[in-house]
Amino acid sequence: MVRVRFAPSPTGKLHLGGLRTALYDYAYAKNQGGKFILRIEDTDQTRFVEGATENLINSLKMMGLDFDEGPTFQSQRLDIYKKYALQLIEQGDAYYCFCTQKELDLARQRQKELKLPTKYPETCRNLPQEEVEKNLAQGLPYVIRLAMPKDKDFVIFDKVRGKVKIDSSLLDDQVILKSDGFPTYHLAAVVDDHLMEISHVIRGEEWLYSTPKHIHLYDCLGWKPPIWVHLPLILNENKAKLSKRDGDFSVGAYLEKGYLPQAIINFVALLGWNPKNEQEIFDLQYLCDKFSFKAVNKAGAVFDERKLEWMNGQYIRKMDLQELADLLKKYFIEAEIDISDEQKYLKVIDVAKDYLVLLPQVVPHSKMFYQELEFTDEDLALLHAQESQAVFGYYLENLPNCEDYEQFVKTASAELGIKGKAYFFPLRLALFGNSSGPNIPILLDILGKEESKKRLEKVML
RNA sequence: GUCCCGUUCGUCUAGUGGUCUAGGACGCUGGCCUCUCACGCCGGUAACAGGGGUUCAACUCCCCUACGGGAUGCCA
Numbered sequence: 001m002v003r004v005r006f007a008p009s010p011t012g013k014l015h016l017g018g019l020r021t022a023l024y025d026y027a028y029a030k031n032q033g034g035k036f037i038l039r040i041e042d043t044d045q046t047r048f049v050e051g052a053t054e055n056l057i058n059s060l061k062m063m064g065l066d067f068d069e070g071p072t073f074q075s076q077r078l079d080i081y082k083k084y085a086l087q088l089i090e091q092g093d094a095y096y097c098f099c100t101q102k103e104l105d106l107a108r109q110r111q112k113e114l115k116l117p118t119k120y121p122e123t124c125r126n127l128p129q130e131e132v133e134k135n136l137a138q139g140l141p142y143v144i145r146l147a148m149p150k151d152k153d154f155v156i157f158d159k160v161r162g163k164v165k166i167d168s169s170l171l172d173d174q175v176i177l178k179s180d181g182f183p184t185y186h187l188a189a190v191v192d193d194h195l196m197e198i199s200h201v202i203r204g205e206e207w208l209y210s211t212p213k214h215i216h217l218y219d220c221l222g223w224k225p226p227i228w229v230h231l232p233l234i235l236n237e238n239k240a241k242l243s244k245r246d247g248d249f250s251v252g253a254y255l256e257k258g259y260l261p262q263a264i265i266n267f268v269a270l271l272g273w274n275p276k277n278e279q280e281i282f283d284l285q286y287l288c289d290k291f292s293f294k295a296v297n298k299a300g301a302v303f304d305e306r307k308l309e310w311m312n313g314q315y316i317r318k319m320d321l322q323e324l325a326d327l328l329k330k331y332f333i334e335a336e337i338d339i340s341d342e343q344k345y346l347k348v349i350d351v352a353k354d355y356l357v358l359l360p361q362v363v364p365h366s367k368m369f370y371q372e373l374e375f376t377d378e379d380l381a382l383l384h385a386q387e388s389q390a391v392f393g394y395y396l397e398n399l400p401n402c403e404d405y406e407q408f409v410k411t412a413s414a415e416l417g418i419k420g421k422a423y424f425f426p427l428r429l430a431l432f433g434n435s436s437g438p439n440i441p442i443l444l445d446i447l448g449k450e451e452s453k454k455r456l457e458k459v460m461l
Numbered sequence: 462g463u464c465c466c467g468u469u470c471g472u473c474u475a476g477u478g479g480u481c482u483a484g485g486a487c488g489c490u491g492g493c494c495u496c497u498c499a500c501g502c503c504g505g506u507a508a509c510a511g512g513g514g515u516u517c518a519a520c521u522c523c524c525c526u527a528c529g530g531g532a533u534g535c536c537a
Contacts, residue, residue: 008537011536047537104535108533108534111462112462115462117462117463118463119463141535143535161466164466171464172534179535184534184536185536204531205465205466205530206532206537207531207532208531208532209465209533210533235529237472240529271473274475280473280474280486298467298468300530301472301473302472303472303473304472304473304488306472306487307472311487351499353500355498355499356499419496421496427496428498436497436499437498439496439497
């Protein structure tokens with residue numbers, strides 16, 4: 001049974017990198033008929049951000065990634081981690097460490113100066129039993145460290161990277177239980193992944209190097225390790241790991257900007273994976289059907305928003321008109337534009353949708369259908385030209401009797417003997433406020449005879 | 462510094478020893494459609510990091526170098 005978990009820490013909003021991990025988790029689970037589980041790794045009290053958990057869950061929901069189990073909160077399982085930490089001490093696989101922060105900083109600094117690898121000097125690794133008990137009795141603050149084996153080569157079999165060897169002599173005696181009684185990631189993740197029967201640990205590449213510590217923990221506890229899957233990172237334009245300093249890459253921020261969830265999903269899915277064919281536009285279902293780790297890339301992918309923009313436009317144009325119209329309503333309401341004429345509104349959206357990259361752009365692209373137009377001096381010069389006035393005069397006189405806009409526009413041109421730009425530009429300017437834009441018959445159709453007449457009268461001398 | 466991972470057009474990528482004069486997409490660009498803009502359609506631009514091997518044959522396998530990234534926390 002495939003069971004995968006998405007395990008974010010509530011230290012901020014769900015960002016694109018996290019979303020991609022969740023997406024692959026989800027896709028793999030669905031592909032294999034397994035379960036997608038949410039676990040909140042809230043073991044760092046100092047970095048906890050109010051509302052982050054809600055944001056995480058909400059963002060997943062917005063993206064359509066429903067989890068089958070969870071959320072499980074690690075902060076509510078402290079006694080479990082402690083139990084295993086103590087068991088490890090009992091077995092001699094972990095030990096109490098009473099080193100102070102200051103001592104550790106100093107040691108690290110010295111190692112740096114000597115250009116040595118920075119790792120814990122193992123001061124407390126072989127503390128006599130009596131001393132440990134004395135310190136404990138005195139109530140000295142302590143952490144519990146994992147005693148890494150010496151001279152052991154760890155081999156990680158990673159689903160996307162293959163075999164990775166890491167020599168244990170380079171590995172640190174990592175803290176597994178902090179002085180505040182909370183576990184660190186290493187202990188909590190291993191314990192939970194085992195207890196929750198996680199079959200595949202799918203996470204960012206930044207974890208690859210600490211995997212031996214996790215493997216060792218599984219060994220010590222006599223558990224079977226899961227299958228490891230380390231995903232490539234999502235990079236900024238400078239090819240560094242996407243971080244908060246580069247801007248707001250949260251899912252919420254992209255939704256706010258006016259990207260469609262489907263477009264975000266599609267785009268993010270393609271950052272590090274592809275269906276091995278030339279199809280680039282696909283939905284979540286297709287991703288689930290096609291997903292496999294074999295098709296996941298090893299190298300990090302630079303996030304290029306221009307392609308996301310293009311994709312968003314594709315989705316906007318593909319969408320059902322009524323659905324799109326409903327979705328866009330809020331932007332008109334925000335702009336205090338009255339769109340109560342449903343029939344007109346639908347026509348407006350049908351025209352505007354070809355111009356959109358981001359949802360909110362609908363307002364600047366269609367407000368001229370609702371608001372009184374304003375003209376510059378240059379506009380007025382064109383509108384007041386003799387030929388323009390002749391066109392407007394003809395329209396004012398004959399439009400009321402017109403039955404077919406398309407035919408009317410052609411006939412008018414022929415009868416007036418005016419064509420091309422000289423004919424269309426002034427008309428479009430008068431009706432739409434811009435010499436470029438939709439076709440005149442469409443404009444007439446959207447505005448209707450009444451409003452068209454009003455607009456033409458306004459520019460008549 | 463040390464260790465780990467990576468390296469095909471500017472970007473996302475296809476490619477698993479011969480089918481590669483390296484394919485697709487975004488971007489940029491030329492054209493078509495057209496009164497204009499947008500959409501759409503057709504075309505162009507541009508890449509195997511470098512050097513050694515292995516092989517009849519290397520983008521594909523091996524080694525080295527370079528470059529990039531990650532880790533090196535009582536953060537995840």
